[in-house]
Amino acid sequence: xxxxxxxxxxxxxxxxxxxxxxxxxxxxxxxxxxxxxxxxxxxxxxxxxxxxxxxxxxxxxxxxxxxxxxxxxxxxxxxxxxxxxxxxxxxxxxxxxxxxxxxxxxxxxxxxxxxxxxxxxxxxxx
Numbered sequence: 001x002x003x004x005x006x007x008x009x010x011x012x013x014x015x016x017x018x019x020x021x022x023x024x025x026x027x028x029x030x031x032x033x034x035x036x037x038x039x040x041x042x043x044x045x046x047x048x049x050x051x052x053x054x055x056x057x058x059x060x061x062x063x064x065x066x067x068x069x070x071x072x073x074x075x076x077x078x079x080x081x082x083x084x085x086x087x088x089x090x091x092x093x094x095x096x097x098x099x100x101x102x103x104x105x106x107x108x109x110x111x112x113x114x115x116x117x118x119x120x121x122x123x124x125x126x
Contacts, residue, residue, distance in 0.1 A: 003051075003079055004029075004102040010055065010077055021075060023055050023100060030105040034097050036061070041089025043115035050109055052080040053100040060093030085113055 004027060013020045024031075036042070044064070054063065056072040063070040063078060065086045070078065080086050088097065112119060 005053075010075075012075075021055070023053070023077075023098065027102070030101040032099040032101070034099055036088065036090040036095055036097070038090050038092055038094050041116060042087045043117075043119060044085055044087045044113045046085045046111050046113065047080075047082050047109045048111065049082055050101045050103040050105060051082055052086075053102070054078045054080065054088070055098040055100070056095065057098060058093070058095035060090055060095040061088055061097060062091060063088045087114075 005024065008025070010021055010023045013022060038060075041062075054072075055077050056063075056074060059074060061072050063072055063086070065078065065080065066084055072078065082103075
């Protein structure tokens with residue numbers, strides 16, 4: 001799947017009072033705000049159908065995509081294709097990441113490969 005944003009990257013629109021980050025415009029998507037606690041990490045997982053755009057809102061995140069590790073800066077973005085194994089975690093600081101999912105979002109689309117909490121193979125709880 002190619003980027004559903006069709007090459008239109010997030011843009012920053014400056015105002016006298018601050019900034020607006022235009023992440024997605026006029027797209028069918030699901031948006032989650034994820035908060036990670038210090039010392040915790042998500043499961044290593046992939047999706048069969050949906051792609052995800054991660055837009056990091058705070059410092060302190062560590063992101064793994066297909067075995068490669070990144071330390072995202074504030075407002076840095078990563079696009080995850082279906083099938084790519086990924087997870088993120090917080091070492092010392094909590095952080096927030098905006099997760100934009102493209103295609104239909106359903107719990108059954110998540111495939112856990114490794115999990116610190118013993119949930120491998122279990123369905124996603126909502």
